[in-house]
Amino acid sequence: xxxxxxxxxxxxxxxxxxxxxxxxxxWSSDQRSFKNVPWGKAMMWIFxxxxxxxxxxxxxxxxTVRMSTTEPWPNPSEVFxxxxxxxxxxxxxxxxxxxxxISSSGTMAMAVKFGxxxxxxxxxxxxxxxxxxGATFVGMQAFEWTKLIExxxxxxxxxxxxxxxxxxxxxxxGFHGTHVSIGxxxxxxxxxxxxxxxxxxxxxxxxxxxxxxYEIVEIMGLYWHFVDLVWVFIFAVFYLx
Amino acid sequence: xxxxxxxxxxxxxxxxxxxLLFVLSAASYMVDYLHIQxxxxxxxxxxxxxxxxxLIVAVFMHMMWERLALMYAILVPTLLLMVLVGIGALEAxxxxxxxxxxxxxxxx
Numbered sequence: 001x002x003x004x005x006x007x008x009x010x011x012x013x014x015x016x017x018x019x020x021x022x023x024x025x026x027w028s029s030d031q032r033s034f035k036n037v038p039w040g041k042a043m044m045w046i047f048x049x050x051x052x053x054x055x056x057x058x059x060x061x062x063x064t065v066r067m068s069t070t071e072p073w074p075n076p077s078e079v080f081x082x083x084x085x086x087x088x089x090x091x092x093x094x095x096x097x098x099x100x101x102i103s104s105s106g107t108m109a110m111a112v113k114f115g116x117x118x119x120x121x122x123x124x125x126x127x128x129x130x131x132x133x134g135a136t137f138v139g140m141q142a143f144e145w146t147k148l149i150e151x152x153x154x155x156x157x158x159x160x161x162x163x164x165x166x167x168x169x170x171x172x173x174g175f176h177g178t179h180v181s182i183g184x185x186x187x188x189x190x191x192x193x194x195x196x197x198x199x200x201x202x203x204x205x206x207x208x209x210x211x212x213x214y215e216i217v218e219i220m221g222l223y224w225h226f227v228d229l230v231w232v233f234i235f236a237v238f239y240l241x
Numbered sequence: 242x243x244x245x246x247x248x249x250x251x252x253x254x255x256x257x258x259x260x261l262l263f264v265l266s267a268a269s270y271m272v273d274y275l276h277i278q279x280x281x282x283x284x285x286x287x288x289x290x291x292x293x294x295x296l297i298v299a300v301f302m303h304m305m306w307e308r309l310a311l312m313y314a315i316l317v318p319t320l321l322l323m324v325l326v327g328i329g330a331l332e333a334x335x336x337x338x339x340x341x342x343x344x345x346x347x348x349x
Binding site for chain 2: 020022045098110215221229237
């Protein structure tokens with residue numbers, strides 16, 4: 001019995017075609033279609049594609065209710081304004097949240113890089129910074145929700161204008177915030193695995209029993225960057241419209 | 242290289258993209274801060290949004306280094322969403338119109 005082919009053995013396989021012939025060859029090879037990619041990573045991409053459709057459904061429904069309402073939509077620039085040191089700054093809270101999330105994406109990208117270099121310590125530190133920034137983001141979102149609820153915003157109405165504002169806001173940011181919270185937990189689990197040496201020692205996972213590998217840091221990274229990606233769209237169409 | 246599977250890229254590219262994302266975010270915030278309105282506002286918001294999304298997917302998520310088979314499998318289906326945006330916009334216009342008609346009748 002020969003052992004089944006592992007992904008690392010494809011290095012010795014014949015050279016892969018590039019361009020459109022490459023797509024045809026990959027998909028018609030009667031083998032896995034995604035060459036040079038661990039299956040966990042391909043599956044994460046497919047999950048993210050499905051998640052894209054979920055978030056798009058929310059954002060498109062929001063667009064539809066906002067375009068069809070005859071009442072004026074509350075001005076996000078004013079609703080999310082804060083008074084800091086006696087100065088009234090529009091939308092500042094959301095701007096800070098955006099910078100926090102982008103920074104966490106930057107540290108995540110570097111964690112993946114150090115992971116593949118097998119630099120255990122740097123990977124661990126960067127993952128922890130990413131988790132801390134993510135938790136900061138969720139905290140600011142909790143503050144934002146509290147402020148809006150105190151201002152009388154409810155899913156069925158609000159004092160500022162169109163009733164659909166609350167439903168759209170709580171649904172979209174709530175779903176995104178849930179993703180960030182799950183991401184923070186996911187980050188802490190991966191960070192613990194990294195510092196414990198599970199990935200260097202190929203220790204079997206607690207749930208799946210799969211060997212620990214540094215590719216899980218990249219797979220985790222895909223999820224985290226996606227959360228940032230969704231925020232880019234929410235920031236543009238919900239807060240800046 | 243021991244691992245063909247892993248994505249190995251110099252750290253500089255991540256730092257540059259990070260900086261670029263900061264600049265683009267600041268720029269889209271300035272659109273609101275400077276009260277730019279009308280079509281220019283829409284144009285700038287959409288351009289900054291797509292640039293940021295593109296940079297995140299291409300570099301941070303390593304899509305530009307993946308094989309076309311994966312790239313097309315993930316990116317092409319998202320284009321279908323444009324159809325959904327179109328349907329949503331048409332439907333919203335019609336709802337807005339009928340609401341207008343209904344509410345005007347109530348006033349008369």
